[in-house]
Amino acid sequence: MRHDPLVQALRAGTPRARVLAREDIPSGLLHDEAAGARHGQARALVLPTETPEVRETVRTCAQFGVPVVARGAGTGLSGGANAVDGCVLIGTERMNRVLEVDTDNQTAIVQPGVVNDDLKGLCAERGLWYPPDPASSAWSTIGGNVATNAGGICCVKYGVTRDYVLGIEAVVGDGTVVRLGGRTVKGVAGYDLLGLFVGSEGTLGVITEVTVRLRSRNSRPPVTVVGFFDSLTAAGEAVVSVTASAATPAALELVDRHCLRAVEAWKRMGMDPNAAVLLLARSDAPADAAEEEARVLLDCFRSAGASWAERSTDPVEAEALFEARRLAYPALARLGPVLTEDVCVPRGHVPEMLAHIEEISAAWGTPVANIAHAGDGNLHPLIMTPGSDAVAMDRVHHVFDAIMDAAIALGGTVTGEHGIGLLKRDGMRREMSSAVLSLQRSVKQALDPQSRFNPGKLVP
């Protein structure tokens, strides 16, 4: 299909971009990291370097009546970036320039393919900080982070990607370039279209530029408080206690025994294999306040019944524990396929939700590991799939659904930060009323009437 007229038209429209025909597209670029999400076969892959190339690509797709699927680094966990049959994939990997870092205004303007950690590094050199820190920050791009409204560990104090996006440029419709938001930290002119595009998973257009807000870099070393608990619910009670306290930790993460053992088996970090649950809290409050806050956190851990809890005095050890947290997912994935949940519940309900997960796991005889941005109520139960036979897979899907239903029953949501993509469309139907689903579809219909952008994703 190198002589596909669509490919020829794409090449003619964007002489400087790379355009790959169907048979030349590496298969790894057809999907993201969501286990079990289907993907189709793209008809072409375009790798632009500038906005006009994206505009021309969308115009050509409009002429040929083919769908457009944008992708960043493909680290998503819900299938949002998966190719649909016959689509043109737009990869942003070559749109990777930081266009401006404005230290006076504490803002940066970047192309969508800039890697999160690369932006962080460049900001750090100027005494600035871009907070959003998804676990994928070493690979994932700002464009993808914006498209999914990515979260991470520091959200509990510093908020999610949405809180740092001041403006975007995007190609919409049949190839129109628009600017939404701007460079100001406040603004209420008209409907918040910027907020609507953040987290819209590429279904409303292709983001071609992002203006983000920065903070001053916090150069003080953080103070870490470590707690081990004998049960998930005791750890959950500690989370509630921290939420209701005056402390504002910069991290409050939970790692259960399944994860601790998987990390230990892999990396031999010397962690106690009998520990049931680890809670990690971190304070980055200024001056003496960090020590004061650490005492509050320690009190919360101990009063909730921690078997062992201390303020870490060894920065290397503290960093190793956070590293264990980061390694939990890949360590488990080494052992076999893992289906990742992303439920989020009101913070006061974290203990009940953890108890429900244990009950569901036991009822279906399927092990479920837990890592969690516990301070946000955002849990990542990891359903371990023991075999690929139909009976085992059936149980896994029952567990998946039961966990979503339990979260919804507690006033929660099926996705705190990974997005709907393909995997959570059924969950979205469970969570929302038919009237709200109808409003969701109205928005898609209004802003992408031809269903050009990432069709079949996000909206059930």
Next chain:
Amino acid sequence: MRHDPLVQALRAGTPRARVLAREDIPSGLLHDEAAGARHGQARALVLPTETPEVRETVRTCAQFGVPVVARGAGTGLSGGANAVDGCVLIGTERMNRVLEVDTDNQTAIVQPGVVNDDLKGLCAERGLWYPPDPASSAWSTIGGNVATNAGGICCVKYGVTRDYVLGIEAVVGDGTVVRLGGRTVKGVAGYDLLGLFVGSEGTLGVITEVTVRLRSRNSRPPVTVVGFFDSLTAAGEAVVSVTASAATPAALELVDRHCLRAVEAWKRMGMDPNAAVLLLARSDAPADAAEEEARVLLDCFRSAGASWAERSTDPVEAEALFEARRLAYPALARLGPVLTEDVCVPRGHVPEMLAHIEEISAAWGTPVANIAHAGDGNLHPLIMTPGSDAVAMDRVHHVFDAIMDAAIALGGTVTGEHGIGLLKRDGMRREMSSAVLSLQRSVKQALDPQSRFNPGKLVP
């Protein structure tokens, strides 16, 4: 018109609500506080106490084909709550119950008519804090604050209303009750319809319940830093210096000599009548960090050329200065009609924007006073209208437009926190491209296809 069949139908549908016929509606309820914004004559006013009454009211309006205009306390400054001819006004003043304060989850659920300060007070009793603090907080309602995405003084550190709204209930369409968002602090299921409704000025539906996020109450007394400057631009340079510093002040407010003199003439607070500009900064950082931050702020003020700058050692005096800031607008309004701007520019451009305002004022021979949430780049130039003759009014409107254009040219917006309403529709046209205006209209058309809710507002 007490026998208006619409009024009879409204009464039949909502037996417990108060329904006022056209001739019984107090004229003060037909508009908000925007000087110079036109309003029409409502056909009825409904004062419900519960969501079902709002739903039935909207259903009746749909049957009769009449528009619905919701209003809170009417403290808006852009005409957003003004009656349109033949509409049914829904006033939320009797929907004023706090339904829940959840200390574990740090959330509250309120009816839309709850007054901002009343919620603050109830939270304070439980050691909690609802931060958004518009100048109208003693009167304005949470529903109105959400509808306009209200800002205030503490936004510079703590964010705007949007940052505290977790969920809403609203009546949309022909009388359907929907819940958008929820009770979790994170969530990315589908498009951010919640964010779309926040700041939508009643044009998409009527908000009937709001779930807000709270913070722990900060019980430490804040530290205030006061600076006087000989020129607006010097004060602006101090603002840039603070923005680029590591300090995160909880307030950074500017008050110019016009305002200081007006307050002094009214309240006799003993302020220096020769001071050109006052900058007020406040740190509420924990423990010793507040003193450290105060030193940083003081350095910024002095290095920008403050004629006098000190950390306030007298809490009563410091509070009096903030009181002068709050009184600036009413003090000026006492002297004659004032047209209020609400431009917001990138923070690094505050000095240039202040210089432009002075130039425009001089060029048109029209005095312009300035108060500003300077730390956000959100300025409130107050155009003083010397007379009501056509020539004077013409000059005022030229100044109004020129200030908006100057802000747009600096990458700013025509409204940082007051909203579009009626007064800024032309400004929105100046600010946005025709493609973006078209997207704005598409959203309205998609979610309110009959143009039932607050027609003619927000969307030009």
